[in-house]
Amino acid sequence: MLPSVSSRPRTGTEGSKSSDGRFFEDFTLDEVIIHAAPRTISDGDIALYHALTGNRFTLQTSNQFARDVGYNTAPIDDIFLFNAVFGLSVADISRNARANLGYAGCDFLAQVFVGETLSARSRVIGLRETSSGDSGIVYVMTEGLDHRDVPILRFIRWVLIPKRDPNTRTHISHVPDLPDQVHPITVPPHRLNRNWNDLRTGSPYRWEEYQVGEKIDHIDGVTVENTEHMTATRLYRNAARVHFDGLKMKDSAGGQRLVYGGHVIALARALSYNGLANACIVTAINAGRHSAPVHAGDTLYAWTEITECIALQNRSDIGALRLVTRAIKNEPCTEFQTAGDNLVLTLDYTVILPRR
Amino acid sequence: MLPSVSSRPRTGTEGSKSSDGRFFEDFTLDEVIIHAAPRTISDGDIALYHALTGNRFTLQTSNQFARDVGYNTAPIDDIFLFNAVFGLSVADISRNARANLGYAGCDFLAQVFVGETLSARSRVIGLRETSSGDSGIVYVMTEGLDHRDVPILRFIRWVLIPKRDPNTRTHISHVPDLPDQVHPITVPPHRLNRNWNDLRTGSPYRWEEYQVGEKIDHIDGVTVENTEHMTATRLYRNAARVHFDGLKMKDSAGGQRLVYGGHVIALARALSYNGLANACIVTAINAGRHSAPVHAGDTLYAWTEITECIALQNRSDIGALRLVTRAIKNEPCTEFQTAGDNLVLTLDYTVILPRR
C-alpha cells in the first residue's frame, strides 16, 4: 500500500471533536486510511463468538483436536476475523452508508491465534458518483494486520455513501476492476497430519465426497434477537448506528435496528456445520451480497451448493471446495431458493477440507 | 464401555450430508455413540456462564479463594460441566426428542479446570417402544471425557423419541435398572485446608448447621430472556432446534422457543447461593425432572429442602448434604410448593460443604 496516510475522519458538527463519519466528498482516490482502535483477540472474545453464533467447527473449538492434527492450538474462526477487520473499518468507511453493496476478493492470508492484536487499514480504490448525484459509491480494499503489521486478511467492499452536500457535483467515475474470485487461493502452509478424526468433527464426508452441483439443506433455523446481534456487532467493534440506535431507526424503511450483515454470514456459516463439518477453514470469500435486511425476530435458515471441487497442487492432505451458501429468512430452505424477498445472503466462498 | 462404536447419525433427506438426527429406529441396544465437536473450556466460557446465570459460588469464581483453601486455581462449576457434556450429546441423542423424561445417576467424577478439552460418548442402555407404537423411550448413559479420554462425569437420561416411520412395530422393551441415588458418592480427593473463610463465601453456615427437613426459600427471582437462554444453550453446544427456531416452534404446544432444561438447573443452582453459599461442590444429581416448560418472559424462583445429612468417612474437612431444589415459575416460593402447574424443576442432588 502507498504511504499517503490520511488524517482522521472529518468532524460533522463544526468544531466538534466527535465525528459523524465521512460522506462521499470526504474520500479521495488512492487515499490510505488507518483505522483506529486495534484490539487484542482474547479467549473471551472467541468464547463469546461461539456462544453467539453456535459455531462448532472443531478445529476452531478444540485445542486438543487442533493439536491432534498438528497445530499448537486452535486457530481463530475465519469469519470472526473477517467481521473483526470489517468492524474496525466501519467508523471511517461506512458509518453513513445507505447500503453495503457487496464484497469481493476476500483472501484469508494467514491463520491467527488468541493473543493476536488486530488492526486495519483501507485504501480507496474506486469512487463513482451516482446518476442522481446526491451520493456515490466508494470502493475500498481493506486489510487486517497482525501486531507486526503483516496482512492477515484482505477484501474489497463497496458501499453507497450520501454526500454531505447533495447539490454539489463531482462527476467522478472511477470503478475498479473487481475480481470474480480469489485466484489463486491461499493454501494454509500447515500440513494436516493423519490424525484428522471424523468422529470428532461430526462428519464422515471428506473433500472427495462432495460433487459439483450437490445441494445441502442445513436444516436448522435460528431466530435472531436484538441483544444477540448488538453484542456480536460490538464484539466485532462495528459501531454503525443502524445496528444500535433503535430510536433513530424508527424513521428508517424497516422501522427498526438492522442486523449487521457480517453477523448473518457468521450465523449462516455456523448453520452450515450440519453438512459441512469437515470444511474447517475458509480460505476466500469470492463474492457476497445482502439482498434483504434482517431484523430481530427473523428466523434464519441456510443451504449450500457446491460449485467447484479444487485439487491443490502438492497437497495430498487437503482439497478445496467453492461453495455458494444462501441464507433465507422466515422459511425453511427445503426448496433451495435462489431468489425471492426472503433471500438475505448469497455468499460465494472457498473452504478447505481434509482429503482421504 | 464396549468398543462397538457407532457410525455418525443417519441422514434425514435421502442422500444429503446434513442430518436431521436420529429417530427411535436408529438406536441399537448397547451401541456406543461417540459425540462430535469436542470443545476446550476457556476463561471466556466460564465468564460467560457466570454472567448468564449469576453464579457466585466462591470456590468457582475466585482463583484466590481456591488457592487459599488448597487448590491451584478455581475449578469449573459442576453444573456447567453437566450442561457442557449434555450439550455434546444432543445432536446424536435428543435432536428429535419430544420430551426429556428424566435424569438419574449423575456422578461428578473429577473436578475440571480451565483449559480442559471436553468430549462425550453415550451408550444406549435401554429401549422401550411406547404403547401407541409411534415413538419410543431411549435410555442412554452419557460420559464426559477429559483430553486423555478419562471420564469426568457420567449420567443416565431417558428421552421420548418419535419413529421415522410411525407404522412399524419393534415391540422392543428393554428398561434398564435406574439408580434412585448415586451411591457411594464421589468424594473429592482434595482436602480443604483450614483457610475456608465464611466472610468470603457469604454464609456462616457449614455442614453441621443444616438439618434434615429444613427448607430454604432462595427469595430472588430472575426473568428469563430469549437471547440469554439461546446464548447459554450455544455455550453448552446444545443445538436442539426447539431452543433456537422460533418459526418452527410457533406450531408447538407452547407456541415459542423452549428454554433448555439444563439452563433452568443452572439458574436454580445460582439462585440457591442465597442460603447455600458454602455448598461449593455438586457431587451428584440423583434424579431430575422438568415438569413444565419455561419460556422467555417467565420469572424463576427456587427453594430447597435438605433431605439427608451425610458424614463422609475419614473426612473431617467436609460433609455432604442431599438436597431437593425446586424451581417455580411466575410465583415466589414462599409456600414451598412441591406441585402445581408452575413447578418447572425438581432436582434431587448431593453437595459438599466444609465442616467446622
Added chain:
Amino acid sequence: MLPSVSSRPRTGTEGSKSSDGRFFEDFTLDEVIIHAAPRTISDGDIALYHALTGNRFTLQTSNQFARDVGYNTAPIDDIFLFNAVFGLSVADISRNARANLGYAGCDFLAQVFVGETLSARSRVIGLRETSSGDSGIVYVMTEGLDHRDVPILRFIRWVLIPKRDPNTRTHISHVPDLPDQVHPITVPPHRLNRNWNDLRTGSPYRWEEYQVGEKIDHIDGVTVENTEHMTATRLYRNAARVHFDGLKMKDSAGGQRLVYGGHVIALARALSYNGLANACIVTAINAGRHSAPVHAGDTLYAWTEITECIALQNRSDIGALRLVTRAIKNEPCTEFQTAGDNLVLTLDYTVILPRR
C-alpha cells in the same frame, strides 16, 4: 478502616439461612462490612464487558498498544472496576434500597490487570432517618481490594433504605462530610512514553486541545435491552432484585425491571469515545447522580462538557480533564440538555489524557 468487622447480613425469614438483605435498622455507624464473593477478573469478563458496552478506548482494548506506550499489557477499564466493586457491595448495602441517591469521592487508586482477584468492604460513615421515619439514608465508603487486600478503588455512596419496622423511630442523624471532588487526584505512576499514536486511538486531540466550557455531543445512540443489562449486571456480580425479577417489578413505579445505574455509566463512557478517544484513564468520579430510571427499550445518548483542565505536577506526559458527562434517554443530545425528564445521568469525573 477499623477492624470492627460485621457479621453476615441478617436473615429475613425467621430462622432461614437465606437473606433478604439489610434494612435501615441493621446498619451501625462505623461498622465495617466485609462483602462476600470475591471474583477473579478473567479475559472472558473483559471481553464480555467490551461486547456489552461497545468500549473502544484503545489502552484497554489492545495489549499491543498498551505495550507500545510502556505497559506490560492492557489495564482493565476503570468503569468496569467501579461496577465490579459496587456489585460486590450490593447484597449487603443496597439490596433493599429504594434509590441510589448519589456517589462522591470515587478515587481510582491503582490500575488493575486481568488475573486480579477483587474483593470489597464498606464502612458505614453516615446514617440519617428520614423525616417520615419509615426509612433512612445510609452512607458508606466502599473499597475494592486486590488479592493482597490493598485498596485499588474507593468511593462513597448513599442510598435510601426502608426500615424493617416502619413504626420504630431511631432519630439518628449523622451526615458525613461529602467531598465535592477528589483532591488531589491520583496520578498513575506509570509514565506514558512517546509512542502514543493518535491514529491508533482514533483522535488527534490531546490534553492541550480541550478547553473549559467546550461541549461535545457524542452523537451515537444505543438502545438498551433486558438481556444486555441483566448480563452486564451479573458480570458485575450485582444481584439486586430490581434488575432481574420482572414479576416483582410489575408492581413498581416503572412496571418493569430497572437498568442498573452503573451500566448506564458504562454505556455513557463507551459512547464518549467519539470525541474523547484519548481520555484513556478515569482517575476519579467526583459526583454522580441518576435522575431518572432507564428501562429496556430506552435509547441512550450522551454529551460532555469540559469543566476543568488540570496540569499535573512533574508530568509532561499527561494532563487531566474534569468532565461532566450527561446521558439522555430517547432524544439526541444536540441541545446539550442539562435537565428534563429524559436526563438520566450526570457524571462529574476526571480523566487522564496524553500531552503533546
